[in-house]
Amino acid sequence: MEELITGAEAMARALKAEAVDTVFGYPGGYIMAVFDALFAYKEEVTTILTRHEQGAVHAAQGYARASGKVGVVLVTSGPGASNIVTGAADAMLDSTPLVIIAGQSGVDKLGSDSFQETDLIGITQPVTKWNYQIRTAAEIPWAIARAFYIAREGRPGPVVLDCSKDAQAEKVDFHYEKCTFIRSYQPYPSINETKIAQAAEWINSAERPLAIVGQGVQLGHAQEELLQFIEKSGIPVATTLMGRSVLPASHPLNMGMVGMHGNVAPNRKTNECDLLIAVGMRFADRVTGDEKSYARQARIIHLDIDPSELNKNIHADLAIAGNVKYSLPAITALLEPSSHTQWVESFRPLQQLEEEHVISKDLHPQGDAMTMQEVVRLLSELSGKNVVCVSDVGQNEMATARYFQASPSRLYVASGGLGTMGFCLPAAIGAALGSPKAEIYSVCGDGGFQMTEQELGTIMQYNLPVKILLLNNNYLGMVRQLQEIFLEGRYASTRMQNPDFVMLTSAYGIPARRVDRREELQAAMKEWIAAEGPSLLEVQVEEKGLVFPMIPSGHPISDMILEK
Amino acid sequence: MDTEKTLYTVTVYSENQVGLLNQVTIVFTRRQVNIESLTVSRSAIPGVHKFTITAYADEDTIRKVVNQIEKRVDVLKAWYYTDDEIIFQEVALYKVPTDSLLDTSTIEEMVRRFNARILEVNRTYTVIEMSGHQDEIQALYENLEPTGILQFVRSGRIAITKSTVERLSDFLAEMERRKICISR
Numbered sequence: 123m124e125e126l127i128t129g130a131e132a133m134a135r136a137l138k139a140e141a142v143d144t145v146f147g148y149p150g151g152y153i154m155a156v157f158d159a160l161f162a163y164k165e166e167v168t169t170i171l172t173r174h175e176q177g178a179v180h181a182a183q184g185y186a187r188a189s190g191k192v193g194v195v196l197v198t199s200g201p202g203a204s205n206i207v208t209g210a211a212d213a214m215l216d217s218t219p220l221v222i223i224a225g226q227s228g229v230d231k232l233g234s235d236s237f238q239e240t241d242l243i244g245i246t247q248p249v250t251k252w253n254y255q256i257r258t259a260a261e262i263p264w265a266i267a268r269a270f271y272i273a274r275e276g277r278p279g280p281v282v283l284d285c286s287k288d289a290q291a292e293k294v295d296f297h298y299e300k301c302t303f304i305r306s307y308q309p310y311p312s313i314n315e316t317k318i319a320q321a322a323e324w325i326n327s328a329e330r331p332l333a334i335v336g337q338g339v340q341l342g343h344a345q346e347e348l349l350q351f352i353e354k355s356g357i358p359v360a361t362t363l364m365g366r367s368v369l370p371a372s373h374p375l376n377m378g379m380v381g382m383h384g385n386v387a388p389n390r391k392t393n394e395c396d397l398l399i400a401v402g403m404r405f406a407d408r409v410t411g412d413e414k415s416y417a418r419q420a421r422i423i424h425l426d427i428d429p430s431e432l433n434k435n436i437h438a439d440l441a442i443a444g445n446v447k448y449s450l451p452a453i454t455a456l457l458e459p460s461s462h463t464q465w466v467e468s469f470r471p472l473q474q475l476e477e478e479h480v481i482s483k484d485l486h487p488q489g490d491a492m493t494m495q496e497v498v499r500l501l502s503e504l505s506g507k508n509v510v511c512v513s514d515v516g517q518n519e520m521a522t523a524r525y526f527q528a529s530p531s532r533l534y535v536a537s538g539g540l541g542t543m544g545f546c547l548p549a550a551i552g553a554a555l556g557s558p559k560a561e562i563y564s565v566c567g568d569g570g571f572q573m574t575e576q577e578l579g580t581i582m583q584y585n586l587p588v589k590i591l592l593l594n595n596n597y598l599g600m601v602r603q604l605q606e607i608f609l610e611g612r613y614a615s616t617r618m619q620n621p622d623f624v625m626l627t628s629a630y631g632i633p634a635r636r637v638d639r640r641e642e643l644q645a646a647m648k649e650w651i652a653a654e655g656p657s658l659l660e661v662q663v664e665e666k667g668l669v670f671p672m673i674p675s676g677h678p679i680s681d682m683i684l685e686k
Numbered sequence: 687m688d689t690e691k692t693l694y695t696v697t698v699y700s701e702n703q704v705g706l707l708n709q710v711t712i713v714f715t716r717r718q719v720n721i722e723s724l725t726v727s728r729s730a731i732p733g734v735h736k737f738t739i740t741a742y743a744d745e746d747t748i749r750k751v752v753n754q755i756e757k758r759v760d761v762l763k764a765w766y767y768t769d770d771e772i773i774f775q776e777v778a779l780y781k782v783p784t785d786s787l788l789d790t791s792t793i794e795e796m797v798r799r800f801n802a803r804i805l806e807v808n809r810t811y812t813v814i815e816m817s818g819h820q821d822e823i824q825a826l827y828e829n830l831e832p833t834g835i836l837q838f839v840r841s842g843r844i845a846i847t848k849s850t851v852e853r854l855s856d857f858l859a860e861m862e863r864r865k866i867c868i869s870r
């Protein structure tokens with residue numbers, strides 16, 4: 123039986139067929155029809171109205187990263203569409219599955235600079251995994267099915283659909299078929315058995331092996347496989363910023379984080395190991411520093427699902443394309459149980475060094491002023507077992523990455539590749555919806571908070587239990603740190619006169635409190651954590667705090683600065 | 687730096703999707719590789735388009751460019767070749783004043799030597815066509831220059847591999863096999 127429905131209705135049904143339960147969006151003329159169609163399904167599909175399209179995309183990112191599902195965004199054409207660019211670029215670099223649907227002007231007006239027409243396909247080409255302009259209603263089911271398949275499968279990423287209003291209005295005979303195959307796209311490259319055997323052989327004969335693991339382990343749901351791999355092989359492990367949550371911070375073989383503000387031991391040991399096993403990571407420049415001096419002495423095995431990442435930044439002696447969910451256990455099966463006690467022990471003096479020169483100063487400062495690091499560590503200790511902790515960008519991010527004790531059930535979420543200030547608050551909104559049973563923390567700096575603070579309105583409207591920790595240093599701290607260290611303290615445009623954040627938050631009906639003395643911190647934080655619903659805790663931290671260790675950009679990873 | 691660069695021929699097979707040309711060229715631009723020539727047309731396989739692109743680069747860079755092109759969802763396959771791995775050709779058209787052509791005594795010799803053809807002759811101008819490698823096309827250009835060339839145009843390169851294995855057909859067959867596996 124033929125049933126003709128509008129394209130907008132087809133869009134709504136297609137989203138339901140993809141089991142979408144939450145859509146983040148902002149309406150406008152050329153997408154109203156789809157909002158209208160979704161309105162009829164509001165029991166099944168919740169539409170969250172953010173306060174800015176950038177907020178909608180970051181919220182969808184937070185939702186996707188907390189739930190493992192595809193985040194969905196619905197915006198209008200023109201400025202609505204161009205406002206999604208930052209979020210798409212962020213999701214592209216951090217491999218976050220998104221389907222972003224934007225309205226577009228009528229087909230006969232395309233290319234004529236008509237009202238609220240932007241060339242979204244042209245604009246988003248470099249920052250999407252796939253994009254497509256829908257001009258007829260008949261294409262809608264096909265395009266939606268394909269969009270979800272591409273966003274989700276293989277290395278995830280953002281997809282943009284640019285949907286003409288004509289396609290939304292036209293009638294179509296709706297049939298939905300999920301996409302399971304695209305001839306030109308191999309999401310899961312087949313794993314080369316010979317290389318697996320070779321990898322196992324190298325690992326079995328290595329004396330000083332080190333594994334560096336990234337978000338790929340999380341995206342591939344391979345946390346268990348990672349655990350088996352390291353426990354059988356006894357190999358010490360470090361994580362990237364994006365991979366913080368794949369292994370409990372407390373695991374005895376977890377040596378911490380690598381990279382620019384990573385831990386001393388794994389950074390130094392990268393340049394001492396005889397075998398480096400990189401799992402689901404992409405050798406970003408923030409991890410490698412100067413590539414020419416990176417792990418020169420070591421053989422490198424690189425496991426990743428995206429073949430274009432292999433031999434891209436760092437040459438791998440053995441590059442194994444494929445899903446780490448399968449390549450890792452295939453290697454584990456061929457390993458001889460081992461422990462590298464002496465090698466693991468050799469990390470201790472470096473840990474001790476960092477403890478003395480960095481960690482103890484961060485956590486037990488001499489002065490009255492609080493450090494971001496001690497505040498974050500307290501949050502880490504007081505928070506529960508099931509947590510999503512989102513940070514913003516800057517010093518607050520590095521303090522959180524280093525001192526929030528993450529694990530697979532205590533997710534740490536950050537904007538890694540793009541480093542987008544303002545990510546945190548909307549991403550926490552999405553995380554609250556994607557992981558409704560978890561405690562949700564949003565750790566922001568005073569600068570980044572003000573980039574998307576209007577999303578307090580979203581939190582208010584949907585009463586989302588987002589706990590905001592505002593680490594206020596009255597500076598764009600991370601840039602100020604660079605000015606202090608490299609530009610003789612010329613603080614060009616980094617000092618900020620801030621509003622009264624407590625009043626600002628209260629204006630949205632969200633409870634807020636400011637703490638500027640250490641004696642009050644613990645009690646205030648306990649109260650803030652225990653509160654139902656949203657709440658903001660502003661902590662006045664040391665204005666000129668510094669984040670160490672630090673590898674100056676482009677320097678070898680051995681060039682770590684530990685203190686001023 | 688420049689001395690280490692080789693002229694590579696990149697061939698890309700893609701689905702016939704709007705905007706693909708942009709997706710492919712963006713990868714070159716981002717990696718700061720200038721495109722020397724570009725030819726896009728339908729391939730022998732229905733629905734599949736073929737790009738032939740030449741560019742000077744070192745091998746490491748061109749390999750990364752090709753990997754990043756192939757990563758695009760609608761791209762079927764991409765490869766790069768050096769000149770000795772392919773048979774390639776360009777076409778050029780030369781428009782010269784008929785008068786001055788009649789004044790030279792070498793026109794017949796030139797047409798024969800370069801294996802050129804005359805496509806059009808009228809009282810004002812003559813259009814000569816030749817296909818060959820870039821240096822051959824250039825040589826005829828220089829030979830014709832004294833006659834005063836009115837217009838000159840050359841195409842991008844087209845190329846065919848010398849290999850006896852048809853890599854695209856093999857790839858498509860492999861993907862068809864996977865499709866059948868998935869639908870089972």
Ligand SMILES: Cc1ncc(C[n+]2csc(CCOP(=O)(O)OP(=O)(O)O)c2C)c(N)n1
Binds near residue numbers: 601
């Ligand atoms: C959108 C955006 N603009 C600029 C930057 C550059 N930037 C990186 S960190 C930083 C300072 C952040 O200040 P704040 O949010 O107060 O955090 P803090 O470092 O003080 O913790 C800036 C400006 C950025 N990452 N993102």
Ligand SMILES: [Mg+2]
Binds near residue numbers: 567598
């Ligand atoms: Mg700040």
